[in-house]
Amino acid sequence: MTVMAVGKQSTSDFQLHRLGMLMEPEPGNPQEVEGVLNPAAARGPDGNLYIFPRLVARGNYSRIGIARVQFNKAGDPSGVERLGIALEPEADYEKRANGGGGCEDPRVTFVEPLHCYVMTYTAFSSHGPRIAAATSKDLFHWQRLGLVPFAPYQGIDLRNVDDKDACLFPTAIPNPSGEPELAMLHRPLFPGTRPEETAYAPASRDLNIGRESIWISYRPVSLEAFQPSLEIQFSHHRLATPVSPWERLKIGCGTPPILTRHGWLIVYHGVREILEPTKESANNDAHELCYSAGVMVLSKEHPQVIRYRSAKPVLTPTLPEECHGTVAHVVFPTGIDRRDDLGLPDRLDVYYGMADNRIGVARLDVPDTLPPGGVADSPEAKA
Secondary structure (H helix, E strand, O other), X not given: OOOOOOOOOOOOOOEEEXXXXXXXXXXXXXXXXXXXXXXXXXXXXXXXXXXXXXXXXOOOEEEEEEEEXXXXXXXXXXXXXXXXXXXXXXXXXXXXXXXXXXXXXXXXXXEHHHOEEEEEEEEEEOOEEEEEEEEEOOOOOOEEEEEOOEOXXXXXXXXXXXXXXXXXXXXXXXXXXXXXXXXXXEEEEXXXXXXXXHOOOOOOOOOOOOOOOEEEEEEOOOHHHHOOOOOOOEEEEEEEOOOXXXXXXXXXXXXXXXXXXXXXXXXXXXXXXXXXXXXXXXXXXXXXXXEEEXXXXXXXOOXXXXXXXXXXXXXXXXXXHHHOOXXXXXXXXXXXXXXXXXXXXXXXXXXXXXXXXXXXXXXXXXXXXXXXXXXOOOHHHOO
């Protein structure tokens, strides 16, 4: 795997180095003919690192695979060993009437109070994308829990609202009242808030801060938290909304939260228009979009408080594999691995989708101190 690095930064910046492309569609494999992308990542009970890529067959039929990551002598990810399928569309909420279906874009977290791994993923049925969950003790055998139940929001039944980009904290998190609960980050897709729609809005448009945001939602700690219940459902609070030019159209959660010296770190994605005309945009009237990645650090004690947020992206599409593919100009972070195996807890390997077709990996170094000038939402904007 070819190593590609960005310029050296000081220890007060988040240092990120591309390590290269890790995985691409296997020639002749019909399960991967339309792409291999957006993987979850988790260390198994055996200490090995496993990724769970979205495998896309013809007709956008998506399964979630499992592969063991291979490392070179320097300890860098260098390839994968394909091990099969973790989940494929079987439940009604994963199937479409035309025979299609989708188990897409997973995130995997070992949730300590539940003593098991929990996979959150996008279930794509005829009703649209929804958040579903499954559990495992060993990463190889998964049991579906169903669609995640969300409480209504401002009178809106969230069972009828598209939702994506969900991931869980690994420990119980203080809710706004200070009680420890399960906490989930996710991004509801209310009508009118998709980047293809907001691209046509003026740059000075007013944001609906409740509807164009990453949310943090809470529910009491138990596996029953994922079972439908009218009495107990995930309740919601706005976490972050678009504030910087590189994320003007949309933000969404990326990697599951990792606890660092500065607090809970996530690598998230933001979307903007490409203002410079490209060959592709010159041939149609569509607004071309660019997906980049940034860093957000949440308070350990009060995770609704943002301690740091990237004013500029830490990773933006520049490589041919990131600029050309199923969807052009996309880096989409979904998996993260803290390199405790090397005795380097400040080294984080970030696994990301490249143009919705391949998987890349980059290294993010946690700085000694938080960089100055990180952009955060204003306190008065809190919902």
